[in-house]
Amino acid sequence: MTRSTAQPLIALLLRDLKRARRHGGQSLLPLVFLFSVVAMIPLGIGPGPNLLQAIAPGMIWVAALLSGLLALDGLFKSDFDDGTLEQWWVGEQPVVRLVMVKLCSHWLITALPVIALTPIAAQMLYLPNEALGLLLLTLLLGTPILSLVGGLASALTLGTRQGGALLGLLIFPLIVPVLIFSTGAVSAYLDGLPVRPYLLLLVALLVLAMSLVPLATAAALRLNIE
Amino acid sequence: MTRSTAQPLIALLLRDLKRARRHGGQSLLPLVFLFSVVAMIPLGIGPGPNLLQAIAPGMIWVAALLSGLLALDGLFKSDFDDGTLEQWWVGEQPVVRLVMVKLCSHWLITALPVIALTPIAAQMLYLPNEALGLLLLTLLLGTPILSLVGGLASALTLGTRQGGALLGLLIFPLIVPVLIFSTGAVSAYLDGLPVRPYLLLLVALLVLAMSLVPLATAAALRLNIE
Amino acid sequence: MKPYLVASQVSFHRHSEAVFQPVDLNLLPAALCVVTGANGSGKTTLIRTLAGILPVSEGSLERNAAMAFIGHRPGIKDDLTCIENLSFMQRFYPSHPTREALGAHQALKQAGLGCHVRRLAGHLSAGQRRRLALARLLVSPADVWLLDEPYTSLDTAACQWVDGLLDHHLASHGAAIVTAHQRQPALTHTIDRLEVIAGARAT
Amino acid sequence: MKPYLVASQVSFHRHSEAVFQPVDLNLLPAALCVVTGANGSGKTTLIRTLAGILPVSEGSLERNAAMAFIGHRPGIKDDLTCIENLSFMQRFYPSHPTREALGAHQALKQAGLGCHVRRLAGHLSAGQRRRLALARLLVSPADVWLLDEPYTSLDTAACQWVDGLLDHHLASHGAAIVTAHQRQPALTHTIDRLEVIAGARAT
Amino acid sequence: MWTQTKLAFHKLGSPLTFFRFAQALIPWLWGLTLVGLAVGLYQALYLVPPDYQQGDSYRILYIHVPAAWQAMATYIVMTILAVITLVWRIRTAEIMAMTAAPIGAAFTLICLVTGAIWGRPMWGTYWAWDARLTSMLVLLFIYLGIMGLYAAFDDRRQGARVASILILVGVVNIPIIHFSVEWWTTLHQGSTINLFGPSTMDPSMLPPLIWMTVAVKLMFGALLLQRARNELLEQDQRKKWTLQALRMSGHDS
Numbered sequence A, B: 001m002t003r004s005t006a007q008p009l010i011a012l013l014l015r016d017l018k019r020a021r022r023h024g025g026q027s028l029l030p031l032v033f034l035f036s037v038v039a040m041i042p043l044g045i046g047p048g049p050n051l052l053q054a055i056a057p058g059m060i061w062v063a064a065l066l067s068g069l070l071a072l073d074g075l076f077k078s079d080f081d082d083g084t085l086e087q088w089w090v091g092e093q094p095v096v097r098l099v100m101v102k103l104c105s106h107w108l109i110t111a112l113p114v115i116a117l118t119p120i121a122a123q124m125l126y127l128p129n130e131a132l133g134l135l136l137l138t139l140l141l142g143t144p145i146l147s148l149v150g151g152l153a154s155a156l157t158l159g160t161r162q163g164g165a166l167l168g169l170l171i172f173p174l175i176v177p178v179l180i181f182s183t184g185a186v187s188a189y190l191d192g193l194p195v196r197p198y199l200l201l202l203v204a205l206l207v208l209a210m211s212l213v214p215l216a217t218a219a220a221l222r223l224n225i226e
Numbered sequence C, D: 001m002k003p004y005l006v007a008s009q010v011s012f013h014r015h016s017e018a019v020f021q022p023v024d025l026n027l028l029p030a031a032l033c034v035v036t037g038a039n040g041s042g043k044t045t046l047i048r049t050l051a052g053i054l055p056v057s058e059g060s061l062e063r064n065a066a067m068a069f070i071g072h073r074p075g076i077k078d079d080l081t082c083i084e085n086l087s088f089m090q091r092f093y094p095s096h097p098t099r100e101a102l103g104a105h106q107a108l109k110q111a112g113l114g115c116h117v118r119r120l121a122g123h124l125s126a127g128q129r130r131r132l133a134l135a136r137l138l139v140s141p142a143d144v145w146l147l148d149e150p151y152t153s154l155d156t157a158a159c160q161w162v163d164g165l166l167d168h169h170l171a172s173h174g175a176a177i178v179t180a181h182q183r184q185p186a187l188t189h190t191i192d193r194l195e196v197i198a199g200a201r202a203t
Numbered sequence E: 001m002w003t004q005t006k007l008a009f010h011k012l013g014s015p016l017t018f019f020r021f022a023q024a025l026i027p028w029l030w031g032l033t034l035v036g037l038a039v040g041l042y043q044a045l046y047l048v049p050p051d052y053q054q055g056d057s058y059r060i061l062y063i064h065v066p067a068a069w070q071a072m073a074t075y076i077v078m079t080i081l082a083v084i085t086l087v088w089r090i091r092t093a094e095i096m097a098m099t100a101a102p103i104g105a106a107f108t109l110i111c112l113v114t115g116a117i118w119g120r121p122m123w124g125t126y127w128a129w130d131a132r133l134t135s136m137l138v139l140l141f142i143y144l145g146i147m148g149l150y151a152a153f154d155d156r157r158q159g160a161r162v163a164s165i166l167i168l169v170g171v172v173n174i175p176i177i178h179f180s181v182e183w184w185t186t187l188h189q190g191s192t193i194n195l196f197g198p199s200t201m202d203p204s205m206l207p208p209l210i211w212m213t214v215a216v217k218l219m220f221g222a223l224l225l226q227r228a229r230n231e232l233l234e235q236d237q238r239k240k241w242t243l244q245a246l247r248m249s250g251h252d253s
């Protein structure tokens, strides 16, 4: 990719990050959620380290999920409403690339803050250090899948067509396995069971999503623009 | 209130409900969240009824909260952006009433579905039936406070670009107590402690919020459309 | 005849500075006032002040009539159909009891949207959207119309339709304040003009 | 001279019916084509088809030039300032290498927004927004301009500015397709006209 | 009578009068604050005997309690200013209300931190979701919310008015903080100090508390006037009265 073709992509990424920083809340809200959960759970169920350990991965994953979902609404919608999106087909830039940039910025805005603060939350929930590494690995493998699948869902639901909401719903079940495998991996580790199968599954899902979803998303956007 | 003054209010309520039904997703997402959590938690921490019981109120409350927050973005924003909101000050209709209608529709769209499905979720998490009644009571008392406070916060931040971040900052301090007292009531019940103080507190908060917040919200909207 | 609207030395301040220079206006029944001025001179701000949306920062404003304000963003919901939008407007905006009101279907037909009744408003063309917004004047009539650039995006036929609406409104003792840049109202009634000049700071 | 754009019997179908009747067009360098037609006749749809946003349903379309399309909704972000919006456009839209491009600040000044550089785009007046949208033509020039109602909301001075831009563009062998309802381009160059007629179903 | 008060109000509200008033008062306030702090701290740290139960750790009370009281008093002052802002739209009131918020936040933070430090030896934990502790934390967030909201508006006056609404709503938290120990008896102790009647506290422990409380009040006054004056000067850099005021106080330029 030469400098001139990369420039629009970089511009798009930087603009999205700037707008996200300006709005802030979207990435702050899940963090607040994460920490209020971390602070509240010990109150609710007593501060037994074992129990907290068991819940930790689930809570952190829910925060990541939440973060991703909250920001999904505006992913393509705002560009669609104000006419930026249709410009994607005027230029020569392949739309798949633009889609990937969008997904990338979604991941940076929503998943990265949660991942960055995971070590602290894990500490507060008594997660052993080795398990923390594994948890981070599952987050790094799994959150991009969330962004990809979420992006596809929001592309499908973009138009005012009523079927959209339904299609979106069909997509969400795709996310549940990611959640289950990721938290499963950490529980397996804590129970002394092998974690490789879980990780391999996540990797497979990620590779699949990465190769298929951007194309599908671009096609969905195109259809919705008509 | 005569028929002619009530008519615009009813029209507004029906329109908002119709649009929400058309979009669907907003009230479905939190339900999906609720059930994926309900399905996942036993996987993460093992299916001990006691443990699940302890977590149940928290999870259901988080789903209600999520539901409320997801829809908050569009509460006044969409009317503000397309110019319906400014019309509120052209007519003779007191704005406080219109605000109350809006909050009402927000509650119907976001809280009601969660409350309606709570019995099922509670069943899946082994919550005893009497505790379920209490949980429903706290939801009925607490979720209107969420809608009220959320509405105020989104009115206050309407004209700013930091919208989201501020929204979180404004909402959480006011909402965390509601969450704590509500889940606290159920835990106290499960531990055989008195729950009256918690409920009285919720009632007090609700009455306070009902009497103050609509006025403040109307004033905040007025200042923000300048 | 009592004026519908009396403004004396009205101005609106933002960042503690006047957006436009103080305005005097006396709107009698059957009068049409066309507001002109360069881009950014404050026409929209003035008309929103007169409508009661913005507070009067200085001067005094007296409003004695039911008003209908149609601005750049006329409050059309893209996810509702034309008829749903219009029926909502019909019920939401107060309709002056002594003025004749049309049904929503009839109003749509008059606005030339007869065969788009069940189309989503988000799928309308720019001119069709504006027609839909203006159709509100038919379903919930008011004494004073405040129209911010009503001719925007309209074709010749629609412009003439708007002229006809205005003429009929004035004939039945209504009054209107209209801003316009390119196309000016072409009526049988006489027209007052008001030039808005930007305040001190804006240039 | 090779034409920038050749359309023969182009049409776009929605719900399996043509939105507008098939169009023939041969856009040579230094040519300006004004598209006219009633509201809802399909001007915007045609211009979006020519831009490549909508697929050609029938007929054939050949595009040999870099294009800039500015529609009713020109992709301005309300939560960014004027200069942030324009700098983004400058980098996002490909700039034709052989054409001269202005800096974002200079372009804003030319568009008459010199003293609104750091104002949020959401706070601009309607005309100022359109000026901002059009300023894009200065910062990332293209061979063919597709302008959907560029004169909307503009005052006399700004309309003349747009005329000047078009004149200059044509003089430097650019071409443009413009839709217009009320104000028509007033140029020194000759102008072609294309009347769009609604397809079978729409009336 | 009414119109006269209103006139007097607007007179004090004019930036120049306010500037003169503040300029005259600030040095006195700071002077008295220092005296009060010196006497109070000396008594608190040297004169008062150790507690028979808590030893020396209770001495943190002399910071904790005045800070807690000031955190709440600041909010009440802000509430009054917010009413003035919304009803009469007096600019100096707007500015004072907004500049008071960070000061209140600071006192709240001091109260929270000293309370947490004290809580460790007393209750065996830094933090618990006790009603008073929670409501005090909420107060901190309200202060932060007010500051954030004010900062989020480009138009300062608009921001001040919107934030004033938040101030008015948030005031319900103040009685909750104060009465929480009576309504829900949990960790935090109830009122032991009664300035206008018999306290349940040892009388010898009282004087330093009074000294510290008064000193903190004066400090608040000084900080508020100073911050408000600076903000006013900054906002009005280019106004006529600013030059006049600066010339008056010997800043020729």
Ligand code: HEM
Pocket (backbone or CB within 6 Å): E061, E064, E065, E068, E069, E111, E112, E113, E114, E115, E116, E118, E119, E120, E122, E123, E126, E132, E133, E136, E137, E177, E178, E179, E188, E189, E190, E191, E192, E193, E194
């Ligand atoms: C983070 C923890 C704490 C917070 C947020 C806190 C907050 C407060 C507040 C807001 C007040 C003023 C109440 C009023 O006058 O209405 C207060 C007073 C007081 N606090 Fe604390 N406190 C904390 C910890 C403690 C601890 C650990 C102790 C010692 C056991 C303590 C002892 C006192 C006493 C003696 C008073 C004066 C009560 C009176 O007579 O009104 N506090 N605290």
Ligand SMILES: Nc1ncnc2c1ncn2[C@@H]1O[C@H](COP(=O)(O)OP(=O)(O)OP(=O)(O)O)[C@@H](O)[C@H]1O
Pocket (backbone or CB within 6 Å): B226, C014, C019, C037, C038, C039, C040, C041, C042, C043, C044, C045, C046, C202, D116, D122, D123, D124, D125, D126, D127, D128, D153
């Ligand atoms: N919310 C706002 N915040 C700050 N400035 C604003 C805001 N709204 C409008 N302005 C500024 O106030 C001035 C007047 O705007 P207004 O919309 O009234 O102009 P107008 O005369 O209607 O222009 P146009 O002919 O372009 O519609 C403009 O310079 C505009 O940039």
Ligand SMILES: Nc1ncnc2c1ncn2[C@@H]1O[C@H](COP(=O)(O)OP(=O)(O)OP(=O)(O)O)[C@@H](O)[C@H]1O
Pocket (backbone or CB within 6 Å): A226, C116, C119, C122, C123, C124, C125, C126, C127, C128, C153, C155, D014, D019, D037, D038, D039, D040, D041, D042, D043, D044, D045, D046, D202
């Ligand atoms: N997304 C859509 N779905 C269905 N119909 C549409 C959609 N977009 C436009 N139409 C219809 O297609 C027709 C042509 O619309 P178009 O926007 O091209 O008209 P136009 O000539 O630009 O009109 P105007 O002068 O009002 O801008 C209209 O009848 C419109 O209602």
Ligand SMILES: [Mg+2]
Pocket (backbone or CB within 6 Å): C043, C044, C045, C148, D125, D126, D127
């Ligand atoms: Mg305008």
Ligand SMILES: [Mg+2]
Pocket (backbone or CB within 6 Å): C125, C126, C127, D043, D044, D045, D148
């Ligand atoms: Mg069009």
